[in-house]
Amino acid sequence: MPISVAIVGSGPSGFYTAEALAKSDTDCQIDIIERLPAPHGLIRYGVAPDHQTTKNVSRAFDKTAARDEVRFYGNVDVGGDLSLDDLRAMYDAVVIAIGSPEDNKLGIPGEDKDGVIGSAAFVGWYNGHPDFVDLDPNLDTANVCVIGNGNVAIDIARLLVKTRGELSPSDITNDALDAIQASSITDVYMLGRRGPVEAKFTNVELREMGKLEICVPQIDGGIIPDAVPEDMEMSDRDRRLRDKNLDTLREFAPRAADELPKRVHFQFFAAPREILGGDKVEGIRMERTEVVDGRAVGTGEFFEIETSLVLPAVGYRSGGLEGLPFNDDWGVAISDEGRAGDGLYVVGWIKRGPTGVIGTNRPDGQQAAKQILEDIAAGSKPGREALEAAIAKNGGRIVSYDDWLTLDAHEKAAAREGAPREKLITVAAMLGVLDGA
Ligand code: NAP
Secondary structure (H helix, E strand, O other), X not given: OOEEEEEEOOOHHHHHHHHHHHOOOOOEEEEEEOOXXXXXXXXXXXXXXXXXXXXOOHHHHHHHHOOOOEEEEEOOOEOOOEOHHHHHHHOOEEEEOOOOOEEOOOOOOOOOOEOEOOHHHHHHHHOOOHHHOOOOOOOOOOEEEEEOOOHHHHHHHHHHHOOHHHHXXXXXXXXXXXXXXXXXXXXXXXXXXXXXXXXXXOHHHHHHOOOOOOEEEEOOHHHOOOOOOOOOOOOHHHHHHHHHHXXXXXXXXXXXXXXXXXXXXXXXXXXEEEEEEOXXXXXXXXXXXXXXXXEEEEEEEEEEEEOOOEEEOOOEEOOOOOOOOEXXXXXXXXXXXXXXXXXXXXXXXXHHOOOOOHHHHHHHHHHHHHHHHHHOOOOOXXXXXXXHHHHHHHOOOOEOHHHHHHHHHHHHHOOOOOOOOOOOOOHHHHHHHHHOO
């Protein structure tokens, strides 16, 4: 009897786990279970729509899904349609690969005002995630404040100032594309609580900000150090990368504010203290900071930016899953290097927090596969058969990988000129295509 493995979540960490198990010498039956009809998680719904080459990894996932050992069960909600305990009773091993879909909070007054939208929701909206299609952000504002200096913050800033011509070849949804083009946005503030040396965005992403058609980067050159200070501890690679960021920012410094119609302002040493306004955002109050022992410390000097849209991009967390040992303070599962219980494993962001690139999940998946094969000598639970019976009993509509390929072809055929696809943005629309509605 093969070892039956259920993988919950079909993003990179889930697929890499499936790949590693399928390529092992042990006979495994691997089922990838996904809440949405469409697979690929962060690749489809997180990676920026204008970074299509990053999305090419989904071709490798297609190959994994096509293997005899692997089956995809889309439109099945673990925690809704069936519980984690149900799944553990059915499968020899269950791997949780559900990522970190929730936003970290700023923890400042006014954060719940209308017009503060976390990056998970905002990125989900322009990427056509069914949970966020109704977001309808108010883009009728000259200034937008993006909080954070990571790659997500820079993705958001870039998409807000790109032209139709620049965005059209991406897979941003038509709705988001039209909304951004109709917006009154002229100035995007990228607000970092620490300095240029500590910024987390990578150099390729930063350089893109200097090559935009109608938007010029703005930075006060006086705050950019010549190099990363010698006494800052980091790897040589990290030091090189950060020095490159400083070089790029230095190139931005002389550019004139009126060179192009729009601007992205890199403002460092600025921490958010309060979101201003009534029910709706009218501005943000920031405090100047200095970095002491690596931490941003307020100086007591404040300033305000008028805006009706504040987009915190300050990292993600997981909300957990009933039955999964979970550290609510950190927003990650409790595990011993990925082992979270008898026959229970975690991989990817739910295991180690939201860091790293797509490829970082590969060794994670390989490690989980190794652990499963070390811990479980032979299969003893029914797996797939029991899952299918449970879903049939609930009257659920499973979306298979072949179904997904049908949706994929439909989306590609519906693409605007030059774009890779036009996403189906609701579950009903996806099921409608499959069932001929
Ligand atoms: P991130 O890289 O951890 O950046 C989070 C940013 O938010 C940091 O600048 C952090 O500042 C700031 N921050 C956190 N709490 C804050 C607060 N209370 N007030 C003000 N600022 C605050 O996270 P991310 O941008 O969400 O990205 C997640 C992961 O995905 C990263 O590994 C990222 O590289 C990756 N990613 C990669 C790409 C790409 O390769 N193109 C694209 C998108 C995402 P401190 O440093 O001071 O804490």
